[in-house]
């Protein structure tokens with residue numbers, strides 16, 4: 001697998017999970033509007049669905065990162081997410097406070113639905129690389145990458161001119177909506193832009 005193929009597979013994977021989660025979150029919101037779900041139930045459904053999809057994202061990213069490094073998934077390298085339920089509960093509480101008033105709630109749910117599994121998968125990839133003994137990774141931009149992400153590549157700081165090698169001990173710099181792919185810097189990438 002080349003770095004380009006890794007990035008392509010990664011984006012495909014997180015986009016699929018993001019699409020599914022967004023649809024599910026918006027469906028739950030529609031049920032709340034129809035009175036089928038209470039506010040408390042909506043909150044619980046939100047926490048459950050996002051948490052579950054993030055877990056899928058981590059498992060898939062662990063597998064993908066392991067395949068890229070040509071070793072087998074270790075199964076024990078998943079990111080620890082003890083605080084995730086509390087974080088999602090906060091997000092759910094914030095959303096619920098907006099249920100009656102926000103007219104762009106679907107847009108927000110769509111953004112959260114795409115962002116959450118992508119972030120989980122990005123952090124997992126870096127964690128998996130580290131678990132497999134890779135010390136550094138580079139940032140590979142997604143097609144519509146913003147100026148911040150372009151700057152974060154820091155190609156001028158890399159002797160090979162591809163991108164700065166970030167230590168796998170630090171988590172991935174990102175912003176909401178970022179779909180860039182961390183790629184292990186374990187081999188020289190001759191063909192990279």
Ligand SMILES: [Zn+2]
Pocket residue numbers: 142145146149175178179180
């Ligand atoms: Zn990005």
